[in-house]
Amino acid sequence: xxxxxxxxxxxxxxxxxxxxxxxxxxxxxxxxxxxxxxxxxxxxxxxxxxxxxxxxxxxxxxxxxxxxxxxxxxxxxxxxxxxxxxxxxxxxxxxxxxxxxxxxxxxxxxxxxxxxxxxxxxxxxxxxxxxxxxxxxxxxxxxxxxxxxxxxxxxxxxxxxxxxxxxxxxxxxxxxxxxxxxxxxxxxxxxxxxxxxxxxxxxxxxxxxxxxxxxxxxxxxxxxxxxxxxxxxxxxxxxxxxxxxxxxxxxxxxxxxxxxxxxxxxxxxxxxxxxxxxxxxxxxxxxxxxxxxxxxxxx
Amino acid sequence: xxxxxxxxxxxxxxxxxxxxxxxxxxxxxxxxxxxxxxxxxxxxxxxxxxxxxxxxxxxxxxxxxxxxxxxxxxxxxxxxxxxxxxxxxxxxxxxxxxxxxxxxxxxxxxxxxxxxxxxxxxxxxxxxxxxxxxxxxxxxxxxxxxxxxxxxxxxxxxxxxxxxxxxxxxxxxxxxxxxxxxxxxxxxxxxxxxxxxxxxxxxxxxxxxxxxxxxxxxxxxxxxxxxxxxxxxxxxxxxxxxxxxxxxxxxxxxxxxxxxxxxxxxxxxxxxxxxxxxxxxxxxxxxxxxxxxxxxxxxxxxxxxxxxxxxxxxxxxxxxxxxxxxxxxxxxxxxxxxxxxxxxxxxxxxxxxxxxxxxxxxxxxxxxxxxxxxxxxxxxxxxxxxxxxxxxxxxxxxxxxxxxxxxxxxxxx
Numbered sequence: 096x097x098x099x100x101x102x103x104x105x106x107x108x109x110x111x112x113x114x115x116x117x118x119x120x121x122x123x124x125x126x127x128x129x130x131x132x133x134x135x136x137x138x139x140x141x142x143x144x145x146x147x148x149x150x151x152x153x154x155x156x157x158x159x160x161x162x163x164x165x166x167x168x169x170x171x172x173x174x175x176x177x178x179x180x181x182x183x184x185x186x187x188x189x190x191x192x193x194x195x196x197x198x199x200x201x202x203x204x205x206x207x208x209x210x211x212x213x214x215x216x217x218x219x220x221x222x223x224x225x226x227x228x229x230x231x232x233x234x235x236x237x238x239x240x241x242x243x244x245x246x247x248x249x250x251x252x253x254x255x256x257x258x259x260x261x262x263x264x265x266x267x268x269x270x271x272x273x274x275x276x277x278x279x280x281x282x283x284x285x286x287x288x289x290x291x292x293x294x295x296x297x298x299x300x301x302x303x304x305x306x307x308x309x310x311x312x313x314x315x316x317x318x319x320x321x322x323x324x325x326x327x328x329x330x331x332x333x334x335x336x337x338x339x340x341x342x343x344x345x346x347x348x349x350x351x352x353x354x355x356x357x358x359x360x361x362x363x364x365x366x367x368x369x370x371x372x373x374x375x376x377x378x379x380x381x382x383x384x385x386x387x388x389x390x391x392x393x394x
Numbered sequence: 395x396x397x398x399x400x401x402x403x404x405x406x407x408x409x410x411x412x413x414x415x416x417x418x419x420x421x422x423x424x425x426x427x428x429x430x431x432x433x434x435x436x437x438x439x440x441x442x443x444x445x446x447x448x449x450x451x452x453x454x455x456x457x458x459x460x461x462x463x464x465x466x467x468x469x470x471x472x473x474x475x476x477x478x479x480x481x482x483x484x485x486x487x488x489x490x491x492x493x494x495x496x497x498x499x500x501x502x503x504x505x506x507x508x509x510x511x512x513x514x515x516x517x518x519x520x521x522x523x524x525x526x527x528x529x530x531x532x533x534x535x536x537x538x539x540x541x542x543x544x545x546x547x548x549x550x551x552x553x554x555x556x557x558x559x560x561x562x563x564x565x566x567x568x569x570x571x572x573x574x575x576x577x578x579x580x581x582x583x584x585x586x587x588x589x590x591x592x593x594x595x596x597x598x599x600x601x602x603x604x605x606x607x608x609x610x611x612x613x614x615x616x617x618x619x620x621x622x623x624x625x626x627x628x629x630x631x632x633x634x635x636x637x638x639x640x641x642x643x644x645x646x647x648x649x650x651x652x653x654x655x656x657x658x659x660x661x662x663x664x665x666x667x668x669x670x671x672x673x674x675x676x677x678x679x680x681x682x683x684x685x686x687x688x689x690x691x692x693x694x695x696x697x698x699x700x701x702x703x704x705x706x707x708x709x710x711x712x713x714x715x716x717x718x719x720x721x722x723x724x725x726x727x728x729x730x731x732x733x734x735x736x737x738x739x740x741x742x743x744x745x746x747x748x749x750x751x752x753x754x755x756x757x758x759x760x761x762x763x764x765x766x767x768x769x770x771x772x773x774x775x776x777x778x779x780x781x782x783x784x785x786x787x788x789x790x791x792x793x794x795x796x797x798x799x800x801x802x803x804x805x806x807x
Contacts, residue, residue, distance in 0.1 A: 101628055108628055115620040115653075212437070220442045222644045222668055231654050242652035314652075315617055316644045320439055324615045359621025365584050365611035367621065 120352020129300035145322025151308025180301025431500030438482025450723030484514035509533035552594025579608035583638035658800030680801035
């Protein structure tokens with residue numbers, strides 16, 4: 096464990112790892128918000144989540160190439176993806192929304208393959224990236240560096256989270272979304288247009304992913320096949336955090352990012368993903384045991 | 395299972411019939427045309443490089459036909475290629491190879507793009523005793539199977555970064571340091587091909603007695619290198635080696651700049667397909683990259699001319715500068731043309747023997763196959779990004795510029 100020794104000899108490295116991990120986790124958290132929303136309200140696990148992130152990245156890239164400031168790419172990507180999300184709901188998702196979970200899993204899985212291949216056809220398989228033009232902040236005599244774009248991503252995640260929360264609490268549509276999530280049938284009886292609620296929810300999810308994608312293309316790279324990494328991580332975050340609790344989603348996202356980064360450092364990059372998924376299994380087993388105990392207690 | 399039996403029988407029967415119909419060893423030479431076959435990735439994740447491959451093949455065929463074709467046994471033949479799209483999936487590639495051979499009666503196969511696809515197709519061509527000249531499968535595993543009908547014009551994976559380590563050792567000696575004091579960090583993707591590259595790198599590190607301080611295997615869904623780069627910053631290696639297809643250079647340069655991680659030498663593969671100069675401009679400076687070929691090299695032949703002639707003709711035809719994938723693909727067609735002419739016959743066994751005896755100069759470099767079918771006559775070249783251009787810095791025989799080593803830290807650029 097030479098990496099572990101290194102961490103003891105230079106404890107400052109753990110600060111670097113923690114900061115980087117948390118900032119990486121912010122982008123995961125963003126995609127996970129959307130997934131929790133769609134899952135909670137529509138009972139659909141959207142496998143195409145990562146593809147929305149990828150498409151958002153391309154929108155931001157082309158917006159910047161058309162002369163917009165890279166940061167304006169974030170709202171532009173969100174807006175374009177909102178429209179696309181709405182269209183996809185009208186074309187595909189509304190047909191599967193009340194159906195069995197497996198049907199919607201298959202439908203969104205198909206959608207993800209379709210979007211991947213379309214992106215490959217339209218944008219080519221080339222790896223792309225966009226420079227945000229931001230610099231780097233040095234801490235502790237340059238021992239720790241924080242790239243400003245990651246900081247922007249972090250702040251954007253929190254800001255978007257707050258906006259979403261306010262939207263769900265205060266606006267009529269937000270209230271309708273929450274009502275539908277609690278009991279779709281009762282909401283319908285009370286005159287809520289469930290179809291519109293679903294369309295808005297799905298489009299909102301696509302918009303959030305679009306914003307995440309704009310941050311990804313400025314921080315890392317994008318290519319048509321990067322979706323799965325984001326789908327899987329948002330799924331895991333939602334499973335750990337549960338539905339309907341945005342705060343927990345953010346915390347789980349940041350935690351996941353940090354855990355992944357430490358695992359990558361200590362065990363080597365090849366075990367980064369393996370560690371995270373082992374963690375998922377442990378959490379699920381632990382939760383199952385706890386639920387079992389509660390059930391016994393209730394009896 | 396019984397359900398499928400009639401179908402299976404029908405397929406087998408059809409295959410037999412088509413084999414009989416296309417018959418003898420001179421199959422797929424109709425009139426004055428020799429038809430080669432290729433499954434290339436025109437869709438899917440390799441579609442960019444797949445197109446490069448196809449364009450390379452097509453340009454060489456076009457040029458050979460314009461110059462009167464290939465003379466075999468006193469008669470001139472034109473070349474043609476039957477293509478299929480393997481969708482970047484190995485299973486599909488193998489299926490299509492069967493189809494080319496059984497249904498289309500193709501007796502001479504050109505390789506697909508990537509080692510993975512080549513690995514899937516080679517057993518098929520081997521089974522039917524059909525030669526395959528490939529230009530885009532560099533994995534050394536391909537040449538350890540005892541294949542008799544596989545020929546590769548490119549340098550194999552373990553040679554990819556050899557020159558980078560040699561160069562670093564030379565530079566150390568020139569500065570009065572022992573190469574054994576050099577520290578190397580390695581971050582290479584965890585897939586078959588890249589791990590073959592890694593095996594070569596590890597051998598070279600041992601050969602020079604250098605110290606391996608970081609040895610990370612990047613996951614194939616690679617989207618962040620922060621953990622690896624944190625290690626690199628702490629351990630201050632002299633050389634950082636990154637190989638992860640086109641994602642590798644893009645991610646490494648983006649994140650090294652963002653995290654301000656400096657190394658005296660950053661050595662990578664796939665820089666040209668990652669288009670690092672267009673993407674990163676000044677930030678790409680000093681990066682050192684391995685390449686199969688470069689247009690500035692002084693190789694030439696009498697079909698496609700010099701390396702630069704080929705590059706110009708290619709740009710005229712397809713409106714983009716040829717990456718090495720296109721060049722090596724064109725070279726594969728030249729090898730076939732040469733073998734047909736020397737064999738003077740279309741018998742696959744004779745063509746195979748002629749291929750095995752290949753010893754020629756092309757615009758892509760010298761080509762001579764060893765017993766396993768790999769080309770041992772052409773070295774890899776090493777570029778460095780200098781003033782916004784790729785300049786060849788090694789091997790010294792072909793170098794057009796001197797390497798800038800050590801690269802300055804980010805803060806001093």
